[in-house]
Amino acid sequence: MCASNKHIPVLVSALHRERNSAQAMPPKGAFTLARVQPFGTVAAEAARGRIAADGVLHACHLSCEYRGVAVGNGVTDAAAHITRRCTLVYKWHIECSGLSESCLVNIACDNADRQGVPFPKTWQTALRCTNLQAIADGAAKAAREEVGGNIECKLLGVARSTMLPEPGDHKPGATVLLAGDGTRMAHILCARISGDTWLCHRGSIQEGVLNESDPLNEHDLVFS
Numbered sequence: 154m155c156a157s158n159k160h161i162p163v164l165v166s167a168l169h170r171e172r173n174s175a176q177a178m179p180p181k182g183a184f185t186l187a188r189v190q191p192f193g194t195v196a197a198e199a200a201r202g203r204i205a206a207d208g209v210l211h212a213c214h215l216s217c218e219y220r221g222v223a224v225g226n227g228v229t230d231a232a233a234h235i236t237r238r239c240t241l242v243y244k245w246h247i248e249c250s251g252l253s254e255s256c257l258v259n260i261a262c263d264n265a266d267r268q269g270v271p272f273p274k275t276w277q278t279a280l281r282c283t284n285l286q287a288i289a290d291g292a293a294k295a296a297r298e299e300v301g302g303n304i305e306c307k308l309l310g311v312a313r314s315t316m317l318p319e320p321g322d323h324k325p326g327a328t329v330l331l332a333g334d335g336t337r338m339a340h341i342l343c344a345r346i347s348g349d350t351w352l353c354h355r356g357s358i359q360e361g362v363l364n365e366s367d368p369l370n371e372h373d374l375v376f377s
Contacts, residue, residue, distance in 0.1 A: 184235040184262055186219075193217035193243045196270035213249035217270055220244050223259055237263045243270045252279070329353065331377055343374065353377045 197217040221231035223240040233239070239262050246255045256273040286308045293306035318327035325344060330337045331353065340353035356363050357370040364370070 184237060184266075186235070189235055189241060189262070189265065190219045192241075192265045192270050193219050196243075196272070197245075199269065200272055213247065215249075216246045217258075218244050218246070220257065235262060237266075241265055245273050245276075247276070254279070323349070323351075329377065331355075331375070333375075340375070340377065346376070351377050 194217065197215055200217075201213075201215050220242040221229040222233035222235060223242050224230045224233060229242045235241070240259050241262050243258050243260070243265075244255060245258060247253070254276070256276065258271060258273060260270055289306040289308050293304050296304045296306075315326070318324045323329075323342065325342055327342045328339045329342060331340045332338075333355065338355050340355045342351045343354050344352045346352060352374050353376070354369055354374055357368055357373045358364065
């Protein structure tokens with residue numbers, strides 16, 4: 154659901170502000186069903202408003218519904234008596250850009266009263282990654298404008314974890330010795346260009362040591 158790279162930090166900031174910003178909570182009083190149900194409604198409205206204000210997510214359905222009181226062993230009782238110390242369960246649901254997910258969130262009743270229902274933490278990365286093809290399209294467009302030609306960038310999927318290559322293997326992650334700065338230095342094979350031609354990286358050096366904040370800067374890629 155990210156329209157572009159510049160929106161990623163904006164979206165993350167919007168979601169983090171969700172729990173910290175003041176919400177128009179229901180009036181104070183006894184913790185009845187009529188009082189705790191709007192906690193979810195207010196949380197969903199706040200999330201939609203902040204995300205939409207940043208221009209990141211469009212045409213999305215986002216809801217947060219009260220499911221009941223947690224009574225143990227994953228069981229929720231919608232008819233249980235509600236007290237300040239009990240744990241409430243809310244169901245978040247989102248549908249956007251082909252994504253359809255639900256998540257149950259448990260929160261102490263008094264915390265829901267003071268802070269509102271929190272947005273699912275596990276969704277924050279997912280929301281940043283639901284429109285990666287649009288980011289790829291933007292990168293390809295920028296490259297075409299810079300160098301011309303028919304350039305495309307396609308999202309292939311998520312890279313699987315794999316074993317480290319054995320010595321002598323020519324595959325991504327393997328190391329090779331290449332001449333540079335008057336000596337041979339170890340480089341990582343990053344991506345095959347064609348045949349035995351690779352994009353390689355030796356690590357980004359700053360003031361004689363590895364730049365820990367940006368160890369693989371794209372400008373330090375070399376052909377081999």
